[in-house]
Amino acid sequence: MKYIKKYLITVISIVIFILLIYEFQNIKSEVNNKSLDDYYSISMMKFGKLTKEQRIIDAYHFYTDMGFFKDTNFSNNEIVDKVLQTNDFSQYFDPFSSKEGNYYFIYGDLFILNLDNKRIWFKDTEMDVVQGNNAYVKALNEWSFISMKKFNPQNITEEWKSTEGPVTVSFTIENKKYKLDLTKESDFINMDIISQINKIIEKSGYRFETIGVDQRVCVVLLTIEEKDKIENERIIPFAH
Structure with missing residues (x-):
């Protein structure tokens, strides 16, 4: 009987452990797929x-x-x-x-x-984005500042085809030139630029992640693991 009791306790412990893992995976799935x-x-x-x-x-x-x-x-x-x-x-x-x-x-x-403010950019994206104001130049410099040296653009310029766009943002990183093309989004920063930047810094293992709150957007540089941890444990609705 003593051995049977020990066996049952072991089996029950394993079942409980499996159920806890299953529940954690369900919660993680809910976090990643929720409205x-x-x-x-x-x-x-x-x-x-x-x-x-x-x-x-x-x-x-x-x-x-x-x-x-x-x-x-x-x-x-x-x-x-x-x-x-x-x-x-x-x-x-x-x-x-x-x-x-x-x-x-x-x-x-x-x-x-x-x-x-060394890791987080959290601002209203209505930044008077018009020809001549260099709003993208300012934004890229600010994102570089919070990037822990993972995104270090030099010689940043923005060129407008007309007052209604499109806009080409150019810069160099380690002597390689990049050009990012963007449509005009009224006088807001076109946050599509973030996905283009992420392709450039992909090998670093980091990405700029964003969370929108009304007109404000929070930008933070994270690894995938860091993003998952924050999203799952702090229930933060990152843009996907």
Whole structure:
């Protein structure tokens, strides 16, 4: 009987382990194939019971462990104060409010990450993108700054065929010239440029990933593994 009991315990343990793996794979699959409603529901289930302060602290430590905020050493109170002072939250816009139907809740982490300006670009893409303003030159320089030297364009120029476009953005990397062709998107940055840049830096093992919030877009350089970790554990709706 003693051996049978040990055998049953072992079998049950293996079954439980297999079920846990299966459940994890299901959750991962749900995260990778969900709608905005799904992101909201899962995010609320995972973070909805946290206070604003708890969620900020939880996210800060998660991203610090991933290598963000390297030049800072905020205490828990300091990071909470910094996030609340830096962002203009109100009763009408608060990504940390778990009030029902507040879809901005999904994007709370971005308003914490935004404090790491060496890794994060989080701006309104309506950047007065017109002939002569060199908005793409500015954007590429800013993306280079957050790229950990993985994207280092030189001699950046933009040429407009007419005031309505198209636009050709040119630059060199290690003496090789690149030209990226873009259509005019009103006075917004055409974020299709990111996919073209990613092809250029593909061998680095990194990609610029984006998350859109209304007119703002968050740009961050990540490996595939880092992106998956953030998407699955922080329920972040990256563009696909």
